[in-house]
Amino acid sequence: MSRRFIIEPRGLAPWWLKLLIPIASVIAALIIGAFFLMLTGNDWAEVYTKMLDTAFGSGRGFAETLVSATPLILTGVAAAIAFRMLVWNIGGEGQLMFGAIVAAGVGVWLTESTPAFIAIIAVILAGAVGGAFWASLAAVPKVYLGTNEIITTLMLNFIALNLMNYLVFGSFSPWRDPESTQFPQGRPIIENAGVPEFFHRLDWGLFVAIVVAVIAWFVISKTRSGFEYRIVGDSFDTARYVGIKVPKKVLGTFLASGAAAGLAGSILVAGILGKMDPRSLDLGLGFTGIIVAALARLNPIAIIPVAILMGALNNAGPALQSIGVPSATVKILQGAILIFAVAGEFLISNRVRRPDRTPQDIEVEEEAKAA
Amino acid sequence: MSQGAHSQTPPAVELRDMDKSFYGVFANQDVNFSLAVGEVHALLGENGAGKSTLCSVIAGLYRPDSGEMFIDGAPTVFKSPKDALAAGVGMVYQHFRLVSNLTVAENLALGNPEVSMRLSQKELEEEAREIGEKYDFPVDPSARIWQLSVGQQQRVEILKLLYRDARILILDEPTAVLTPLEGEALFRTMRVLADEGRSLIFISHKLHEVKQVSDRVTVLREGRVVGLVETADAEPRDLARMMVGKDLELPTRDPNESIGDPTLVVEDLVVQGDRGLTAVNSLSITVNAGEVVGIAGVSGNGQRELAQGIVGLMKVTGGSVNLEGTDVTSMSVLQRIKRGIAYVPQSRLGMGLAPGLTTEDNLALKQYRGPPYSHGPLLSAGAFESRGAELIEEFDIRGVRPGLPIRLLSGGNLQKALIAREVVQDHCLLIARSPTRGLDVGATSTVRDQILAERDRGIAVLLISEDLDELLALSDRLMVIYEGEIVGEMPASEATAERLGLLMSGSSEEQPA
Numbered sequence: 001m002s003r004r005f006i007i008e009p010r011g012l013a014p015w016w017l018k019l020l021i022p023i024a025s026v027i028a029a030l031i032i033g034a035f036f037l038m039l040t041g042n043d044w045a046e047v048y049t050k051m052l053d054t055a056f057g058s059g060r061g062f063a064e065t066l067v068s069a070t071p072l073i074l075t076g077v078a079a080a081i082a083f084r085m086l087v088w089n090i091g092g093e094g095q096l097m098f099g100a101i102v103a104a105g106v107g108v109w110l111t112e113s114t115p116a117f118i119a120i121i122a123v124i125l126a127g128a129v130g131g132a133f134w135a136s137l138a139a140v141p142k143v144y145l146g147t148n149e150i151i152t153t154l155m156l157n158f159i160a161l162n163l164m165n166y167l168v169f170g171s172f173s174p175w176r177d178p179e180s181t182q183f184p185q186g187r188p189i190i191e192n193a194g195v196p197e198f199f200h201r202l203d204w205g206l207f208v209a210i211v212v213a214v215i216a217w218f219v220i221s222k223t224r225s226g227f228e229y230r231i232v233g234d235s236f237d238t239a240r241y242v243g244i245k246v247p248k249k250v251l252g253t254f255l256a257s258g259a260a261a262g263l264a265g266s267i268l269v270a271g272i273l274g275k276m277d278p279r280s281l282d283l284g285l286g287f288t289g290i291i292v293a294a295l296a297r298l299n300p301i302a303i304i305p306v307a308i309l310m311g312a313l314n315n316a317g318p319a320l321q322s323i324g325v326p327s328a329t330v331k332i333l334q335g336a337i338l339i340f341a342v343a344g345e346f347l348i349s350n351r352v353r354r355p356d357r358t359p360q361d362i363e364v365e366e367e368a369k370a371a
Numbered sequence: 372m373s374q375g376a377h378s379q380t381p382p383a384v385e386l387r388d389m390d391k392s393f394y395g396v397f398a399n400q401d402v403n404f405s406l407a408v409g410e411v412h413a414l415l416g417e418n419g420a421g422k423s424t425l426c427s428v429i430a431g432l433y434r435p436d437s438g439e440m441f442i443d444g445a446p447t448v449f450k451s452p453k454d455a456l457a458a459g460v461g462m463v464y465q466h467f468r469l470v471s472n473l474t475v476a477e478n479l480a481l482g483n484p485e486v487s488m489r490l491s492q493k494e495l496e497e498e499a500r501e502i503g504e505k506y507d508f509p510v511d512p513s514a515r516i517w518q519l520s521v522g523q524q525q526r527v528e529i530l531k532l533l534y535r536d537a538r539i540l541i542l543d544e545p546t547a548v549l550t551p552l553e554g555e556a557l558f559r560t561m562r563v564l565a566d567e568g569r570s571l572i573f574i575s576h577k578l579h580e581v582k583q584v585s586d587r588v589t590v591l592r593e594g595r596v597v598g599l600v601e602t603a604d605a606e607p608r609d610l611a612r613m614m615v616g617k618d619l620e621l622p623t624r625d626p627n628e629s630i631g632d633p634t635l636v637v638e639d640l641v642v643q644g645d646r647g648l649t650a651v652n653s654l655s656i657t658v659n660a661g662e663v664v665g666i667a668g669v670s671g672n673g674q675r676e677l678a679q680g681i682v683g684l685m686k687v688t689g690g691s692v693n694l695e696g697t698d699v700t701s702m703s704v705l706q707r708i709k710r711g712i713a714y715v716p717q718s719r720l721g722m723g724l725a726p727g728l729t730t731e732d733n734l735a736l737k738q739y740r741g742p743p744y745s746h747g748p749l750l751s752a753g754a755f756e757s758r759g760a761e762l763i764e765e766f767d768i769r770g771v772r773p774g775l776p777i778r779l780l781s782g783g784n785l786q787k788a789l790i791a792r793e794v795v796q797d798h799c800l801l802i803a804r805s806p807t808r809g810l811d812v813g814a815t816s817t818v819r820d821q822i823l824a825e826r827d828r829g830i831a832v833l834l835i836s837e838d839l840d841e842l843l844a845l846s847d848r849l850m851v852i853y854e855g856e857i858v859g860e861m862p863a864s865e866a867t868a869e870r871l872g873l874l875m876s877g878s879s880e881e882q883p884a
Contacts, residue, residue, distance in 0.1 A: 006436060008393065012775050222752070224745045231736065234725040240684060241714070241722045242736045243705030355436065 010351040021348055022295055025340035026309070033333045037325070047325055054319040055312035063200035067272060069311030071096070073209040074264035075289025076296065076303040077216050078131075082257035084220075084298050085233040087250060091138060091153025092261040093286030094160035095131035099262025101164055101175070102130030103269045104276035107189025108174055119193035123270045124208065124263065131262015132255040134160060139254035143247045149254070157286070164278050175276050186275035195271045205267035212260060216300040229253060261286060288314075291334060295341045310334065381444030383408045383539050383570040384429055384460070389438030391424055398424035400594045402438070406539065411561055411571045413585035413602070415578075415614055420811075421594040422574045423465075426541045429572070430462035431455030442539075453482070461532035462541040467524050469516045475499055475527050476512040479534045502533055506560055521670065522553040529560070540564065541572040546580055550669050550875055551839075558584045578607045590614055614812070630847070631660030634695055634831035635681070635800050641689030642673070642680040642855075650676035652855035653690065658800065658831040663822065665846030665863070666835040667871050673855035674835045675717070678802050681833075682714045683707045695799055708737060711799040715790055715806050719782070723789045726778035730771045730788055731759030737796045766791040767817075783814030790821055801825050802833045807841055819845060839871055851875055 034044035055065045075092040082089035089095075106126040110119055138152035167175040169184050177187040195203040220226040232239040232249045239246050264285060273280055292310055296302035313334055317327035384406040391399040399421045406412050414422045427433045429440070431449030440447050442458055449455040452462070469478050476495040499512035508526045516524060525545060532540055542561075546554045561571055561584055575581050581588055581602065588605060590598040590613040598613040635658040644650030650673045658664045668674055679685035681692055683704040691700045699707050716722040724733045735744045735755055743754040763771055768787045770780045777788065786806065793801065803822065807815040822845055826832050836842050842849060842863075849866045851859040851874040859874040 012772060012779070222750055223748050224739060224750055225748065227732075227735075227739055227745075227750055230728060230732075231725050234727040235721070237718075237722045238725045238736070240704065241682075241716065243703065243708050245703075 004354070006353045006355055007350055008353065009349060013348045018297065018348060021344035022297075022306075022341055025295070025344050026337055028340045029333055029336035032336045033329065036332060037329070042325055046323065047320065047329070050319060050323055051313070051316035051330075054316045060200045061315070063202040065308065065312045065315045066199075066202050066206055067311070068314045069307040070206045070209045070271075071264035071268055071285045072288055072292050072307035072310050073206075073213055073304055074260050074267070075286050076292035076307050077213050077289075077300055078257045078260035078264075078286075079290045079293035080296065080298040080300055080303060081216055081220070081253060081260070083293060085229065085250060085253045087142075087254050087257065088150045089135065089138070089153050089254060089257050090150060090290060091135065091156050091258070091286070092264075092289045093284065094153065094157035095134045095258040095261035096265040096286050097157075097160040097164050097281055098134035098265070099127035099129075099131035100265030100269050100276050100281050101160075101167065102133075102262070103127035103266030104175055104186060104189060107193045107269060107275075108187050110190050110193060112190050112192065114190065114192055116192040119190060120195060120270060123189060123193045124195075124266045127262045127264075127266020127269070128259040129262070131265065132259040134262070135254050135258020139251050139258070142254070143251045161282060164276065164281065168276065168278050177275070186273075186277050188275045189269065193270055194274055195267065197271075201272055203271040205271040208263065208267060210304060212263060213300045213304055216260075220300070261289070264289075288334070291338050294338060380408050381441070382406055383443060384572075385441040385444075386425075386429070386435075387439045387441075389425075389428060389440070390436045391428055391433060392436060393424075397594045399428070399435070402591075402594075402596055404589060404596065406570050406572060407587075408570055409565055409568050410586040411565050411573055411584055413581040413588045414572060414574045414591060415576075415581055415588055415610060416591035420591040420614075422591055423543055424594075425591070426462060426543055426572060426574065429455070429539075430460055430541055432462070456532075456535055456537065459536065459538040460541070461535065461537035461539070463525065463528040463532065463543060463545060465543050467528050469524060469527060471517040472515060474513050474515050475510055475519075475530075478516060478527060479512075479531055483535060499530065499534070502530055506530075506533065506563060508560065521548045522550070525549070525557075533564075537569070539570050539572075541574075543574045544576070545573070546575060546577065548670065554580070578610055581610070582607060611812075629829075630662045631829060633657045634660045635833065636693040637681065637690070638693070639690035640677070640680055640687060640692065642676040642685050643688055644673075644676055650855050651680060654852075654855065654857055655690075656833075656850065656857065658833050660799070660831050661826055661829045662848065663826050663832040663834055663846045665842040665849045666833065666852050667839060667842050667849060667875055668835075668837065668852035669875050670837050672852050674804065674837075674852060676855070677852070678714065678716070678804055678833075678835055681802060682712055708796075711797060713737075713793040713796060713798040713801045715786075715793055715801070715803040717804040717808065719785045719789055720778055724777055724785060727776045729759075729774060730763065730768065730777045730780065731755045733777050733788055734759050734762050734792050737792055762788075762791050762795065783810050783817075786810060786814065786818060790818060794821065794825060798830065800831045800833065802835070804835045805837060805841075806834070808836075808838065815841075842866075842871075 030048070034048070037044040037047055054061050056062055075096060078092045078095065079089065103123050103126045107123045110122065134156060137156055138149050141147040141152065142149045167173045168186050172178070175186055177185045195205050197203045220229060228239070228244050228249060231242065232244060232246055236246050239249070265281065268281060269276055288310055292303055292306050296306045313330040317330040320327050320329055382405040384404070386402055386404040389399055389402040390397065402421070402425060404425065414425065416422050424433065428435050431452045431454050442460065447458065449458070449460070455461070470481065473481065476492065476499040479499050480495050496512035502508075503510050503512070508530060510519070510523055510526050510530065516527065519527065525548065529540070545557060549557060561573065565571055573581075573585060582605070585602045588600050588602055588610065589596055590610060592614060600610075635656070637654065637656045640651050640654045641649060642651035652673070654673070654677065656664065666674065666677070676685055680687050683702060687700055691698055693699065694707070694710055694712065697710065699710060702710070720726045725736065732755060735758070739745055739750070743758060744750060762768070766787050768780070768784050768791065770784055777785065780788070790806070801822070806822065807818050810818065819841070822832060822834065834842065834845055843866060846863045849861055849863050849871070850857045851871060853875065
């Protein structure tokens with residue numbers, strides 16, 4: 001009964017493996033992508049060069065990459081903090097849109113004379129409040145009635161999308177620009193509420209997103225409240241046993257998750273869009289945030305580089321059309337990265353060993369590598 | 372059965388040089404084991420000695436890393452438990468594999484390839500009844516599993532194997548969930564099965580059971596076979612020595628003479644169980660400072676609800692809970708912790724500990740709200756490490772590595788960590804549920820010493836357990852809970868296993884002498 005390999009659960013994965021596996025996932029996805037490109041008669045090297053060049057090759061290109069990454073950091077944080085507590089909020093999409101609706105509402109309602117400092121903060125916070133409110137529509141029934149948040153948050157995505165479209169395309173609401181006669185458009189928010197740009201089209205919203213990610217990390221790992229959050233995320237029963245009010249904690253986390261997604265909406269409205277533009281808000285940013293969170297293994301700090309990678313892919317997509325390659329290529333790559341990363345989880349929690357080596361050999365070796 | 376017979380017929384099961392490891396640790400190493408046809412063969416060993424692993428290998432649940440297995444003399448490899456069952460090898464696990472919403476007959480038919488889809492409910496029940504009668508196993512075939520007691524469910528598990536005509540039956544700690552009387556009945560059945568020519572492997576911690584029911588004993592220690600003896604020739608003391616590698620000493624317990632004022636006073640407590648039935652029914656108990664009060668009872672008679680009602684995890688619908696003269700009945704869990712209730716729940720990883728967090732984090736679970744663990748809203752990471760290291764050293768918690776989730780520690784170390792955390796906080800009452808359940812002899816005696824030390828420093832201890840040895844060894848006063856009520860109370864010195872067993876199984880208080 002000799003076998004060539006033994007697969008067994010491992011106790012503790014070394015840190016370098018946790019880093020290696022996401023990187024290997026990206027490389028493996030690129031290889032698969034190259035294979036597809038060759039099958040369809042494209043020069044994969046040319047495509048990858050073009051993508052790299054578009055995303056990182058110039059100041060303008062890199063700025064665009066960061067512009068794309070900004071909302072993904074926020075929707076990624078939104079997904080990560082919810083998932084770590086086993087709250088399956090897949091409504092980042094809807095929370096982002098409702099955040100944008102509230103932010104744009106405040107942005108067009110404020111008078112032009114409002115000082116920029118106040119206007120910017122008001123519009124951005126309005127997005128967080130809007131996102132949290134939209135999340136609460138799923139969170140409150142979940143916590144007090146036990147409804148399934150996967151279904152409710154998913155359905156609320158469609159409601160938010162159609163509400164946003166109605167406000168601009170289906171009615172003469174204050175969100176619709178009365179000047180737009182040809183094709184309906186969102187009404188621009190007051191000028192003072194616009195977040196200033198500092199590097200091509202990149203605005204300060206990026207730093208808001210990074211700060212939110214850092215705060216999330218800090219709260220989770222360095223505060224008493226974050227310790228309680230980790231206990232609840234690990235075991236509801238244990239949390240109850242040590243005297244934590246679990247429903248309150250779950251509700252708070254759900255609302256914080258919604259607020260982060262809502263911020264993504266308000267930063268888009270106050271930043272590059274300058275208005276509620278339904279077409280630019282309906283790009284699946286909430287769902288991509290889930291991919292970002294999964295790739296970052298739900299670690300808020302790791303979300304930042306992962307969001308930049310995903311932003312780079314999103315940014316490079318349209319440029320591919322100029323060389324006759326469909327922009328959906330980047331979707332294939334994103335999907336492949338996710339699949340490899342999820343499969344890689346198996347290697348983090350299990351190890352493969354040849355029968356002639358003992359587990360102790362491997363652990364000694366792994367510790368030597370880590371040191 | 373004579374030695375001669377052993378050599379003529381090939382053994383029912385034989386393992387040669389079998390190795391099996393998990394998480395890089397050997398659970399079984401160089402194991403040689405042989406089960407003769409028609410014998411009851413006991414496997415004896417402390418927890419973690421590798422008994423369950425050995426049986427799971429024979430039953431096809433695990434594949435050995437190396438070594439050979441022979442069934443009736445033929446080399447055999449089982450790919451799954453289904454494979455093993457088809458070859459006549461079946462196991463009754465500690466946690467039953469039954470579908471609780473199906474009837475007994477349906478559970479017997481489930482997964483049985485010989486039962487066709489057309490077989491009628493009536494025929495199934497008839498067959499189940501026949502087998503039950505044949506082995507003197509009275510079980511109603513049309514009853515649903517959730518309606519049965521644990522002892523009855525175990526019978527269904529055994530019937531399931533007999534229904535498939537298993538010739539080799541493995542029983543993993545079958546008596547752990549039974550009352551003494553149910554245990555006796557099981558032993559009778561085991562003898563009947565062996566006399567029929569079936570071969571049985573019987574796992575137990577309890578020497579007297581092994582002595583009573585088995586023909587031969589294999590003793591395991593740290594994954595290796597350390598002895599094989601004919602039961603008739605074996606002295607319990609010798610077996611114990613082989614098991615632990617040293618002489619056993621039960622904790623010598625001095626009666627406590629300094630019993631203080633009442634710490635916990637529970638009056639007419641009523642708690643509803645999960646199914647809305649009354650689980651604790653007008654129950655009153657008093658536990659004084661410096662006293663261990665033991666509550667004996669078969670599991671499922673309201674023990675969980677009693678403990679959770681006192682600590683505040685379950686809603687109390689009647690009566691009151693007083694702690695040191697203060698009515699805490701309507702207080703939150705946290706308020707009660709602050710007033711001094713320490714609680715060691717039965718489920719270590721399910722409730723007592725956060726399985727994915729580190730040992731250091733878990734040691735802080737009750738005290739993180741203040742110094743040294745946190746100052747205002749911020750945690751101080753250094754305190755988790757330094758205080759954690761102190762406690763790990765003081766309580767001899769082994770296997771801790773930086774960043775390692777606590778769930779990867781062994782049962783004994785989990786319990787040491789859990790008890791360490793509960794006894795270092797300020798408290799006046801300690802509630803412990805089956806604190807030594809599943810622990811090896813060494814860890815059991817550590818835990819018992821800790822509980823007695825608590826008593827000696829004036830803590831009121833409420834010990835709720837299904838293990839009579841544990842209750843008799845620790846308690847000053849004993850009570851028996853049955854269907855949510857206290858049905859008997861006695862000083863520990865007057866308790867006997869027989870008397871408790873009768874009360875626990877619902878017989879009324881014994882006849883007046």
